[in-house]
């Protein structure tokens with residue numbers, strides 16, 4: 001693996017009604033695992049879509065591994081090695097687990113053997129259709145599919161949303177394994193305990209800007225920041 005970092009510098013982006021991101025800046029170092037936190041509607045998903053070129057930055061700059069990707073097309077950004085697992089997961093109801101995993105793949109990506117080794121649940125269910133998978137299995141399949149592309153940066157939007165605690169644990173183990181191998185990761189989370197446990201660093205977005213950055217220990221110790229920007 002050849003992990004890469006990413007940085008956003010004063011990025012403005014949004015939808016027709018105006019800017020959601022208002023000078024958003026943050027960075028993720030190669031091999032670092034960052035949790036992106038913030039209230040509903042603060043701009044977390046918008047930031048991820050802007051990184052991927054799904055939304056265009058109106059100003060500012062985004063660099064991945066020292067390459068300016070601000071105005072690149074989504075497929076080019078993906079080709080440079082950023083894999084994005086959206087909240088919606090994108091699993092096809094009529095395709096089997098195995099079909100999902102064989103539809104995509106890059107030379108530098110994970111082999112099927114490695115995928116099934118890392119995700120034994122997917123191995124057990126390899127012939128099951130997407131519609132027959134639980135939410136947790138769909139999430140694992142979405143992550144596995146991303147790894148088939150051999151990403152240098154893996155971005156996950158709310159991977160534990162709606163999942164039972166036992167499945168959240170399985171996903172935590174998988175993410176910790178990826179971190180151990182040095183994968184750079186950005187994870188948006190509403191489950192703050194989960195985020196604080198697995199992240200190297202936490203960035204908090206509030207109303208489209210970076211409001212706070214620190215380690216999980218600093219996050220736990222800072223009641224005021226948690227109350228002001230997360231309401232907890």
Ligand SMILES: Nc1ncnc2c1ncn2[C@@H]1O[C@H](COP(=O)(O)OP(=O)(O)OP(=O)(O)O)[C@@H](O)[C@H]1O
Pocket residue numbers: 015016020038039040041042043044045046047
């Ligand atoms: N497709 C869209 N068109 C117009 N406005 C949108 C669209 N998607 C999001 N927004 C608005 O942009 C703002 C930021 O939304 P975003 O989805 O980035 O928030 P978020 O931090 O991911 O929130 P959540 O925790 O609910 O997922 C919100 O005010 C939202 O209503």
Ligand SMILES: [Mg+2]
Pocket residue numbers: 044045046087157
């Ligand atoms: Mg979101």
